[in-house]
Amino acid sequence: MHIPDAFIPIWQGAIYWIIALVFIALALRWARNEMSEEKIPLIAVVAAGIFALQSFNLPVSMGTSGHLVGGALAAIILGSPFAAIFILTLVLIVQGVLFGDGGITTMGANIINMGVIGGFVGFYSFKGLMAATGNVNIAAFIAAWLACVIPALACAVEMYFAGTFPLNEGLVAMGLYHALIGVIEGFVTVVAIRLIVAARPDIVDFKIEFPAAKGVDV
Amino acid sequence: MDNKTFLIAGIIIALLIGVVAVFMASGDPDGLESTSLIVQGQKTLTGGTPANAEIHEDTTGKFAYQSPMPDYSLGERFGPLGGVIGIVVGVLLAFVIVIGISKVLVTKKKAKEAQTNQ
Known part of the structure; x- marks a missing residue:
């Protein structure tokens, strides 16, 4: 759902950029406070992945394809929605500037959709679902699915404001395609979490209090 | 697994995924592109994408930017090799930038803590 430059008027792109910059500043503050020498390899590997x-x-x-976005994955594995904003912003900058995947004026909107909305939806729905089910796999799958579908719907609304898509047609198509793409998002997120937890259980921080006696079922 | 092994294993897995993607990834439009093909009357909601379908981008009054490696490739002359080079450069760059910024932030934090402790 990388929005190209041609899809949003410059002035609207500027508004999204301003909102995105606020969240980028908060993400940098998160990184400054929460980052430790120990966590750097995890953040870097998650970004490359x-x-x-x-x-x-x-x-x-x-006739459609899709790929992992990664907002939920980053937020869950690093224990903060701001981790998703931090990582997705840097990934989107490389994609937009070097490869033309996602526009420059629209990068703010892309950061909001995939980093901010994806990160917050992914993190808090994971947290809620963990409390409800106590199962990391189920919680991560559904959280990642939501973190794919809800940003896609937000993107459809932005396309409506931009005059690029009609509202209903955009919401139906974006919703339908991303409901399917979300299955990829969920599956890959669960596999990635399991792999990372298996390799380095010590540096993964779900930021959730588990009943101490039972331990974590991962 | 220590930090160094985790880093190396992680980057190798990321590079492998990227390189395999150059050859195996689906060429179908993504969700946003498919939706714009529908809006532009070139595709139906549930139907396939015609081979000649192309998104019309109205760039009038919009910002235009030519990236050095559009579509993760170096152009047709380099074929799949260009795609591999593109993805390797991208994965490594994302990795290096994130490590770089993180290190700067951690160093700053340490300097600040040292200052407050004095």
């Missing part, structure tokens, strides 16, 4: 996985489009039928 998200970049690679974003290039891997898988067919989802109806």
Whole structure:
């Protein structure tokens, strides 16, 4: 759902950029406070992995394909929605500037959709679902699915404001395609979390208090 | 697994995924592109995407930017090799930038803490 420059008027892109910059500043503050020498390898590997996985489009039928966005993954594995904003912003800058994937004037909107909305939806729905189910796999899958579908709907609304898509047609198509792409998002997020937790259980921070006696079922 | 092994294993897995993607990734439009093809009357909601479908981008009054490696490739002359080079450069760059900024932030934090402790 990388919006190209041609899809949003410059003045609207500027508004999204201003909002995005506020969140980028908050993400940098998060990084300054929460980052430790120990966590740097995890953040860097997650960023490289998200970049690679974003290039891997898988067919989802109806002549459409999709790939992992990674907002939920980053937020869950690093224990903060701001981690998703931090990582997705840097990934989107490289994609936009070097590869023309996502526009420059629209980068603010892309950061809001995939980083901010994806990160917050992914993190808090994971937290809620963990409390409800106590199962990391189920919670991560659904949280990641939501973190794909809700940003896509937000993107459809932005396209309506931009005069690029009619509202209903945009919401239906973006919703339908991303409901399927969200399955990829959920599956890849669960697999990635399991792999990372298996390799380095010590540096993963779900920021959730588990009942101490039972331990974590991962 | 220590930090160094985790870093190396992580970057190798990311590079492998990226390189495999160059050859295996679907060429179908993504969700946003498919939706714009529908809006532009070139595709139906549930139907396939015609081979000649192309998104018309109205750039009048919009910002235009020519990236050095559009579509993660170096152009047709380099073929799939260009795609591999593009993705390797992208993965490594994302990795290096994130490490760089993180290190700067951690160093700053340490300097600040040292200052307050004095």
